[in-house]
Amino acid sequence: MRTSRGGVVLKRFQLAVVAKEKEYTRRLADYIRGSAFGERWQVAAFTHPGACKQYAKQGYAIDLIAAESELLRELRPELSAVPSVALVSKPGEGGGDAELMQFQALPVLLKGLAEQFGRLSGRMGDSPPRSEGAGTRIVTIHSATGGVGKTTLALHLSNAAAARGQKTFYLNMERWDTSGLWLHALEPAGELGDGLSELLYELKTGEPDSTKWIAGRRRYHPLLKCDYIAGFRNAEDRLSLEADDAIAIVEAIAGGGQYDLVIVDLDENMTELHAALLAYADRNLWVVNDEPSCAAKQSSLLRFGQQKWGERFSAIMARSLIVRNRSEGNREKAQTAFGVAHAPVPLPDAPEWRRGEHHPLLSSSSYRAAVDQLYTYALGEREAAHAVG
Template sequence: MMKYQLGVAVSDTEYLRRLADYIRDSKYSEQWQIVAFTHSEACKRYVKQGYKLDMLIAQPVLLAEIKPMLPKLTVIALVLAFGESTEEHELQQYQPLPRLLQRMSEIHARSKVLPGQAPTLEDRAAGTRVLAVCSASGGTGKTGLALHIAHAASLHRFRTFYLNLERWNSSESWLGTNRGEDFQKQEARKEEGLSELLYCLKTQSGQAGKWLLEHRKRDALLGADYLALCTNLEDRLTLNEEDTAWLLDAISASGQYDLIIVDMDSDLDGTHISVFEKSNLVLWVSNSSASARQKQNMVLRYGEQKWDERFTRMLGKFTYVDNQAISNQTVGIREMAEGDPASFQMPEIADWRGASDVKLLSSPLYRAAADQLFKQLFLEGEGMIAER
């Protein structure tokens, strides 16, 4: 079932939390994802940032301020008594929540079947954000950061897909029920994954969404979905710009995800360019070593030389992260000193230094920092309560 984005604008924070808790624990969680706002400006910023709402329910005074930005959206006035607003649809705010949700869903069901209102693949894809995580060199902790951000997203109720596009993808070592299984055993299982989805896209593109829903895997610890390794490693080595764009479009158009996190190679080629163009944000991961910084500068110069304006237009999406930079026990991300290219610092975890087998999510300090980074990237906005 496709989930719809429900905007709720009410000044009473406790009411918003009770409504969000009820939806989360009821059958309505299969249909609705709630994004709650305590004032109209937060809702306006949310819409201006490109996020999509399928319906808005709000107190009349807030609705009057928000509605001009959403002229085609189905709206419901949440009133104390009928007749308080001039809206076509009114619901009483203080009534049993099951009845409120039932009436709200009925209004939505009627409105979405009007001519021209059925959601297209483009509409569904527009609601999905894409975050690329990349690096100019190996050993910067790029994959660890990507997985921690996926975990943070799931904690904030973002339906998340983790897509590893590294040439030599070893992510199954810590993902899924076979965490810790060696690569030879993983390869022997030959589970259908990225290779088969790419084949489906090229031969039966209309069935790609259905294939994805049937073959995606779930990691309970991360709270995110992902695909099994390529059964044919050549498929990843020959992946091109067009294939990459098709792949991201297929995952987005499934309507199942709020966020796709793409874990990229330590390189820069056509696949990267395609991902960057599809991405809303790009995290470029480095560390404080002179070698890593030098490689980062060289790769960025190469991008500008090879793709010229096409590449420079993407640089506005880039956020630079200095991983393993904070050696003390201060939780969080600090802005770097003036003149430093990095925007954020992540903590160095002493127990991970030199370890050959790092247990996923084993550091509360790093988890907290990744959560703060996620919130700054996706949930910033005074007055906005993101209940997913």
């Protein structure tokens, strides 16, 4: 069966999901049918391996099996030739099979299934688009330590993208959002309007057109030349945010195809929410400095991530870069300690920003130039359309 997307005829593949809980298979199947993943995949859900075997015996093709590890072993004798992924509750349960965490944000799970299908079948070009905005790239800015300059980098990176004609959206997902010090400086007090709290409410209550909702409430920053919306109206909305909700917010922004780039500014924690967003992103930039405590915390975060999420976190690390801010130390030592690719563009210290005063946006020409080079290296973009300075 084929479907047309953007004038291109695409083959649809068959996914068989095998899990004991009927509610899990129902929820996953319903989500797939209503998502962009469903444009490329049909799904058949089973709660017993015998039913899946019978389905195959009746002549129905199966391109990929996603099954709980115990059930996958029962499927093996008859369906060993079909690419398969074990759905596990903790790393290592797959017994050597390709595996994905069963209970995680559904968009992240589907992205993982598409990647595994490409790897197992050798059909990388057949991986389905992430969303309607298939050309939209997601970049996260993260660190194990607070106060290392994540938000400053994220805002400058947004500007660097705009200088290349990229339609960019800046999204702050920190628990304690301070980006308003810069973003709202040009706005009249009390006129922020609807923001992430209201968007989350709309998504949870089934807003039929989130793209239209965002278009009516987004703001354009004339200096950064990027869009954004106001943050969470109260801290409780952010503190209670779950991984699925965070992914839904990013999808709502990226899914309309209005943006080339979404830059997600994260806080320094490492929860399932953070792991989901890092796994969902195309590129992760981890900001560090030369303080010994910063290096120790970053190393601890990476060890924790590998222990908790295993292969899933290894995939995150493969799409990540260490970015050194205010750095004068030994880069080679840092590379060995972190085990993550290192961006060869350090961000310079801006003495004018360290006087205890609130600094204006884009006020350091040396920092802007370094971020411009970092953007070119990290995202492979052409040079900016105008000089930085």
